[in-house]
Amino acid sequence: MRAPRSRIAFGLAALLLMAAGARAQSLIELYESARAHDATWQAAQAQHEATLARAEQARAGLLPQVGLQAGISRTEADIRTDAGTGPRNFNTQQIGVQATQPIYRPANLATYEQGKRQHEIARAQLALAEQDLIVRVSQAYFDVLAAQDTLRLVQAQKAAVGEQLAAAKRNFELGNATVTDTREAEARHDIVVAQEIAAANELQVRRLALDQLVGRSGTAPLPLAEPVVLPAPAQGDIAGWVAQAEASHPALAQARLALDVAGLEIDKARAGHKPAIDATLGYSVVNNPQGVIDSAMRTRIHAAQVGVQLTMPLFAGFAIENRVKETIALEDQARAQLADARRSVTQAxxxxxxxxxxxxxxxxxxxxxxxxxxxALDANRMGYQVGVRINIDVLNAQSQLYQTKRDLAVARYNLLMGQLRLRQAAGTLTAEDLRPVNAALAAVAQSSR
Incomplete structure (x- = not known):
């Protein structure tokens, strides 16, 4: 039993030395690293750029369309007349520029308005992705700190149980205690060793998760400063936070914009019944070096055209009517999704x-x-020394103390995360909100003194 435990102890010591030797990083420092590395955030940025480009495409329907056309053709004809039959071969060369400016195209105008909404939707989506990154980095950061605290407290508990085991053995040898005290202390010691192994493994797993998120190896988060001073809790009442969420949450803004886009889609569908009016302008050159079919004289024609073109749909097989029905149903869907988003944001x-x-x-x-x-632990230790408490009482008091310490450490980290999650739920979370949390860390607190 002693050899495996010694190897485990050596591994734990090496782990702690590695953690101590690494340069500790603050929460803001690791957040900046995550912005440059995290694949989810980079994908969100790429999607944002793609959405902006797609929104700009909608402007094209209102701007002039200009095209260049050029061609060359060969004509070989066999001409038969009363005078006889003969071949007539000639080449035709042409080049021209054609411009079209939409004057009245209601569908294009609705598409342009949709593009402006899509631009705003892209901003809301990016804001949601940034808030998600802040929470993910913070959670991973405090998960490592919680795992470190758990391992440290388990090791402290193991040392205390070891002292109690040694005391039980001495008392047994002196005849002041039964062998039961020794067995109980040994059993508790073995349990704590198992907990130590699990805590060390949990710490390694949490570190790997943080390393992957921020794109660094051997991350070492700064612990909370001693004595622990947590940032002041968020001010206001629940109604105020809910009102703020309904007014500014990016998810609600996105849902409202999606409803606007759905309404504009109805306008586009109804525009299928309306005429389209375009202004046209063209210039072309046609060259016939061997003449044309009825004349061998060389010709070169320069022509300019300007005009207005009207296109009026008459019947499309009921496609437009059914398209309108479809878009009205999709608008109802978007309205229901907005209501659901509002309820979800309020509840969150x-x-x-x-x-x-x-x-x-x-x-x-x-x-x-x-x-x-x-x-309670101090009282039980004193009682054990004077014989009014038994060994299991001391062991239980030790276990209670260290469990409370672990619960307190986790509760503090959860409280810090709760501050961030409340702002995320209200849609107001930004990187600036990390500064009060970062100020509670050890190195930051020391540098400010």
Whole structure:
């Protein structure tokens, strides 16, 4: 049993030395690294650029269309007249420029208006992607810190259980305790060793996840400064946060714009019944060096045309009517999706606000519980020394204390994440919101003093 445990202890020591030797990074530093590396964020940026380009395409339907046409042809004819029969072969060369300017095309105008909405939708989508990146980086950052705290506290608990095991053995040898105390301490020690192995593995997994997200190897997040001073909780009441979410959440803005786009799609469909009017302008040159079919005289024609063209649809096999029905149904769908998005945002904001309030209360309760658990452990140790408590009482008190410490550490990280998640739920989260959280980290706090 001793050899495997020694190897495990050596591996854990090496892990801690590696973590201590690495240069620690702040939350903002790792967030900036993630912006340059994360594939999900880069894909969102590429989608944003593609959407902007697609939106600009809609402008083309209102601008002039200019085309160049050129060609050469060979004509071989066999001409038969009363005077006889003879061949007539000649070449024709032509080149021309044709320009068309839409004057009245309601479908093109609706497409242009849709393009402007698509531009705004792209901005909303990018804002949502940025908020998601902030939360993902922060969560991965605090997951590593929580795993580090768990491993550190498990190792501290193992050391305390080891001391209690040694005390039980001494008391047994002196005849002041039974062998049961020793067996209980050994069992608890073995349990803590197993927990230590699991905690070390969890820390490695969390580190790998953070490394992958930020594109670095051997990341070492800065811990919270001691004494721990968390940022002040978000101000306001739940109704105010919900109102803010309904007014500015990018998901709601996107849904509203999608409803506008659906309404404009109806206008495009109805435009199928309307005429289209275009102004045309052209210039062409036709050269016949061997003449034309009825004359061998060389000709060269320069022609310019200007005019107005009207196109009026009369019957399209009921395609336009059914297209209108389709777009009206799609508008109803977009309206329902907007209502669903509004309810989802409201619920998420309320849940985030209540979770933040509960998290703050949990931190305060666990801070009190930590002090109470420490007092209970001290009392049980004193009672064990004077013989009014047994060994299992001390072991249980130790376990309670270290479990409370772990719960408190996790609750603090959850509270910090709750601040960010509330702003994400309200749609107002930006990179600037990381600064108060970053200020609670150790190195930042030290540099400010």
């Amino acid at each position: 904001t309320q849940a985030a606000f209540l979770g933040l309030q509960a998290g703050a209360g949990q931190v305060r309760a666990l801070e009190a519980a930590e002090a109470s658990s420490q007092s």
